[in-house]
Amino acid sequence: MNLLTTPSIWIFLPILLTSVLVLVHRLPKLSVWIACLGSLLLALAAFIFPQSLEFNLLGRKFLFDDTFLIFNRGLTLTGSQLKTVAMLYLFSFLWNIAGLHFSVSRWFPTISLAITALWITTLAVKPFLYAAVIVELIVLLSTLLLTPRGKQAGSGVMRYLVSQTVALPLILLSGWMVTGIETALSASPLILRGTVLILLGFSLWLAIFPLHTWLPMLADETHPWVFSFVFLMQQSSLWLLLLEFLDQFAWLRNLTGIFPMMQWAGVLTVLAGGVLISLQTRINRILAYLILIETGYSVLAVGLINQGGGYALALSFIPRVLAYWQWAYTLSSVQQIAPEIDGSFPSLRGLFSRLPFHSMSLIISLLSLLGLPALGLFPAKRILWNSIADLTFHYTPLFALAVAGMALFILRMMHTLLTPDPETASSSLLTAGEESAWQIFILCFFTLLSLLMGIFPHLFLNPFLGLLEPFIHLLPPG
Amino acid sequence: MILLGILGLLWLPSIALTISQALKPHFARSWFIAIAGASLALLATFFLRLYLPMEVEFIRWLPDSLYHTTIAFRIDYINWHYMLAILALCIAVILTDSSRASTQVNPTTWAAALGLTGLNLISVMSKDPLTMAIAWAITDLVELIYLLNFLRSSESTGKVTTIYGVRLISTIVLVAATAVGWQVTAGLDFTQIPPTASLLFLIAAGLRLGVLPLSFPMQNSLELKRGTDLLLRFSPVVSALVLIAHLPSEILVLNQNLVSIISILTVLAALYASAMWLTRADANEGRPYWVVALSALALQSALNGQPENSRVWGLALLLTGGVLFLFDPPIRRIRFIPLLGLIGLLGLPYTLAASGWSAILGDQISFASIAMILCHVMLVGGYLRYALESNSTVTGLEKYARITYPLGLILLVQTMLVLNLVGWSGVLTVGAWWGSVASLGLVLLGGLLTKKLGLRLTSTEFKEKLPFYRLGQRVLDTLRIIFSLNWLYAIARWLFARLGDAADFFRQVLEGEAGVLWSLFFLLLMATLIYTQVGQP
Structure with a gap:
């Protein structure tokens, strides 16, 4: 068994780290630091690792294999996939580093690292249809995080x-149905059934x-920090998996x-998200609708x-993550500072006077999205x-409505x-400083980062175009 | 390089002022830094006149095949004078602020003035709509944060949301207009706006100006009266005026009905706003109407196929308006200065606004032309009224303020004179002289009549003597109700509430006990749709 492979580093090593985290999960700070350090190192390693998977160290030449065979199935992480790997571990790092400050489950570092490693497995497993089983495993693990400790699982969970479980047989069945179908006519009933599944x-x-x-039911029941992590990872990885399906199945x-x-599904999803978000009165559910809108854009x-x-799609990965992060961080921080806020709109009235930086951060993250x-x-x-303006006029009014809905919500x-509660209105709009300098710095930093990405995308976002490199059939190079 | 220098001359002093104010506040030093930075920027801008037109590419988003975008600036005969006007206004604000020691004048507001002026220059200098959209978005956010820092009442914060909302929508419309324009030319700049997209550009500008739909969100805000805050109110207007000036003259080839509707709305907005301007208690109360009325004249110029001539009304809005609104305290002895400011508005032959008459009157006499003359009469009448009614005799003015205060006002008048000479080729023209003569004649007639009868426009005695006063008042009140759009907002709120009820009902159904069954139903529906739609030739 060759252990000098990329899956050994980015799949098995973090899973090993997860077992260590299981042992120390009662020490939350240590767990978080191990998870953070582990994620960061894995992200950095993936980012700087040569695409040829070959490098010299101390006069010795190391050549890594991109495939690890297990139970006669392969786990393949090619050099072109390492950017994706780096990105996913970066997300894990970002969520773990700030998660320490919020009252989330003490299993968060352990499970988040495991989930990250498993999502990478879904992208690496060959035949890739087996990814469906791993996704189910991730879903089962996620429910541990999504159910608050000591509480019964809610209807959302x-x-x-x-x-997610209903999706599993559909994907697996499609694989079984379309085996050896490559030579069939494109209008073959088997192909159509496979496509439907x-x-x-x-x-x-x-x-x-x-x-x-x-999605909104779950968002209402769960801590925003956990919810944002689980669905960010899910959204990001499933897109790549969908591209993999399209890339590998020529008939599809x-x-x-x-x-x-897909265009219609995307437009209708964006429209539904835009209209529904405009009517929302509970802030905890907002992230669910934001995810819905972003899903629509991705479709x-x-x-x-x-x-x-x-x-x-490639350009939107990192800014979307930052916007989710900013929203979830700010909301979690608000709930930490002001536990009396129950998530309803009336309870948020005049929050600007208490937490001006948090309030502006919420608005800016929404504007970014x-x-x-x-x-x-x-x-x-x-x-x-x-x-879409180039393609057809049909989508334009629907999109206008969706954007108007979101703008209305903002x-x-x-x-x-901004509007203070008339009962507690003070003479000045800004009254108390309950925000720490560190929180202010973080919120300003992420706002600035978003601005820099918006103004200099060629510097900050172009490197992520490399995420598309593995899909050579779908997007031929050049 | 000069462009970056100009921005540096505004932003570096702004940063220096903020730091100096935080570490060791010193009023005189701060004032000097602010005035020096702004003056040098003005001189540098004036110097740019020798190099027009010029282009500077700031950032290019690469690869070109993916983005088709450059953040670039272009200074030409369409926006250079706006740059000069904004900078002159900025200096005038700082110079005259020294006379308003009673109000909340402090170096931080000057730092904000310099910073905002720099941001405005970026949107004014934009070479293409995308650069302008980015500049708008940043300026709006900065202005929002600045406003929220000192607003006190909940009523004001509500208005801030409205203002920001209108600006946000205008930015979105600008982006949409750009998307439509790109169907014709990818990465288009302002010289390539196709007629198909021009109406959207016009609406974006109209929204920002408060003309389409008519809106006066900040009219009663106590916190935003004079001085530095004048820049806050004028800043969004300037870039929207530049956008109008950039529109193609073939705008009329578009859907005639739509253009007619916009034209009618614009004329009504101009009439209403100028009537309100004439009848307010003081200039400050009338300021939002001044902005809307002159913006409507600029829009009408574009609708008449002469967008580049909208600049004269834009300059009148900024410079003539600036003189009057900065004339605070309104000292009787120097009221000739605001009267001189009328040079920029009257449009007499060979004056700055002369070329603007043909743009608002159109090719032939129509109802719109007569309405435009009436608007002009009311604007000039109101201006004269507010300037002549000034009767303050301030005694406690500091020595330096006795120089700086009139100097600030004179600077604006001088800017008008300079632009009158070197603004653009053909600025010295006779224009449609009869328009200005008719307007001036009507103003003089009205003035003589009121003087002869010893009447004051706002006095009850005048109102009683005026024929059809009650009818006129009722018409104005009705228009006020219509244009306030409160009825529209009420309908929208009602519809929104009903939509909310419906959404809540569906939410309860879908998230209730039967939700899973509904999901299965949707799944089957989707399966049917996919099966019937995909794979069909």
Whole structure:
């Protein structure tokens, strides 16, 4: 058994680290630091590792194999996939480093690292249809985090479990159904059935409209920090998995009408998210709708893969993560500082006077997700907006409605945060400083980072275009 | 390099002022730093006149095939005078601030003035709509944060949300307009705006100006009266005016009905705003109406196919308006200075606004032309009224303020004169002289009549003597109700509440006990859709 392989480093090593974390989980600080340090080192290693998987150290030449064989199945992490690996471990680091300050489960560092390693496994496993089983494993692990300690699993968690579990047989069945189908005609009933199963499986996994109803329920029951991590990882990894499916199955990507279907699904999901978010009155559910909207944008990007959608998808990964991080951090921090805030809009009234930096941070993260010029997600969203304007007029009014819905929500939120409660109104808008200098620094830093990404995308975001490199059939080089 | 130098001359003093104020506050030193930075920036801008047109590429998003975007600036005969006007206004604000010691004048506000002026220059200098959209977004955010720092009342914060909301929508519309424009030319700049997208650009500008739809969100805010805050109110206006000036003259080839509707709305907005301007208690109360009325004239110029001539109304808004609004305290002895400011508004032959008449009157006499003349009459009448009614005799003015205060006002008048000579080729023109003569004649007639009868526009005696006063008042009140758009907002709120009820009902159904069954139903529906749509030739 050759251990000098990339899966050994980025899959088995973190799983080994997870077992160490299980042993020390009663020491929360130590757990967090081990998870952070481990994630950071793995991210850095993946980022600087040569794509040829060959390097010289102390006069010795090391050549890593990209495949690890286990039970006659392969785990393959090629040099071109290492950027993805680096990104996922970076997410793990970002969520663990700040998670220490919030009252999340003490299993968070352990499970988050395990989840990260498993998501990488889904991208590495060959045949890739086995990824479905690993996704189910991740879902089961995630439910441990999503259920607050000492409480019974809520209906949101149950629906999440049901929805994700229903997706598993659909994906596996598709694999069985389409074995050796490459030579069949594109209109073959088998191909159509396989396509239906794959698309339904992904729709359930990704909670595409109208299969999203469990998402806000879950967001309402769970700590925002945990929720954001679980679904950020899920969203990011499943996109890559979907691209993998499209890349590997020529019959799937060559099927007439598959991409327009995805475009419509994306537009309708964005529209549903935009309209529903505008009507929300509970702040905990907002992240669910933001995820829904971003899912819609990503489906649309895949649907527009031949019109620059793939680039938009790659460019949006990091700014989206930062916006989620900023939103979840700020919201968690607000709930930590002011536990009396129950998540309803009236309880947030006049929050600006108490926590001005937190309030502005909430607004700016929303503006970034809206795609406001100069903020991180603008370059990616602009590519999509331009593509749909070029493509057809049908999407334009739907998109306008979706963007208007989200803008309306931002303004409602802003009004709530700025307008003091008449019963407790003070003479000055800014009254007390309950925010620490460290919190202010973090919030300002992430705002600045978003601005820099929005203004200099060629410097900050172009490196992530490399995420598309493994999909050589779907997006041929050059 | 000069452009970056100009921005540096504004931002570095702004940072220096903030630091100096935090470490060792010194009023005179701060004032000197602010005035020196702004003056040098003004001189440098004036120097740029020799190099027009010029382009500077600031950032290029690479690869070009993916982004088609450069953050670039272009200074030409469409925006150079706006740059000069903003900088002159900034200096005038700092110079005249010294006379308003009673109000909350402090170096921090000057730092904000310099910073915001720099940001505004970026949007004014933008070579393409995307650069402008980015500049708008940043300026709006900075302004929002600045405003929230000193607003006190909950009413004001509500208005801040409204203002920011309108700006946000205008930025979104600008991005949408750019997307439409890119279908014709990828990475288009302002010289390549296709007629198909020009209406969206016009709406973006109209929203920011408060003309389409008519909105006066900050009209009663106590915190935003004079001085530095004038820049806050004028800043979004300037970049929107530049956008109008950049529009293609073929805007009329678009959907005629739509253009007609926008034109009618613009004329109504101009009439209403100028009538309100004429009848307010003081200039400060009338300021939002001044902005909207002159912006409407600029919009009408674009709708008449002469967008580049909208600049004269934009300059009148900034410079003539600036003189009047900075005339605080309104000292009787120097009220000739604001009267001189009328040079920029009257539009008499060979004056700055002469070329603007043909733009608002159109090719032939129509209802819109007559309405425009009436608007102008009311604007000039109101201006004269507020300037002549000034009767303050301030005695406690500091020695230096006795120089700096009139100097600030004179600087604006001088800027008008300079632009009148070197603003752009063809600035010295006779123009549609009869428009200005008719307007001036009507103003003089009105002035003589009121003087002869010894009437004051706001006095009850005048109101009683005026024929059809009650009818006019009722019409104005009705217009006020219509244009306040409160009825529209009420309908929207009602609809929104009903939509909320419906969404809540569906949420309860889908998240209730039967939710899983509904999900299965949706799954089947999706399966059917995919099966019937995918794979079909």
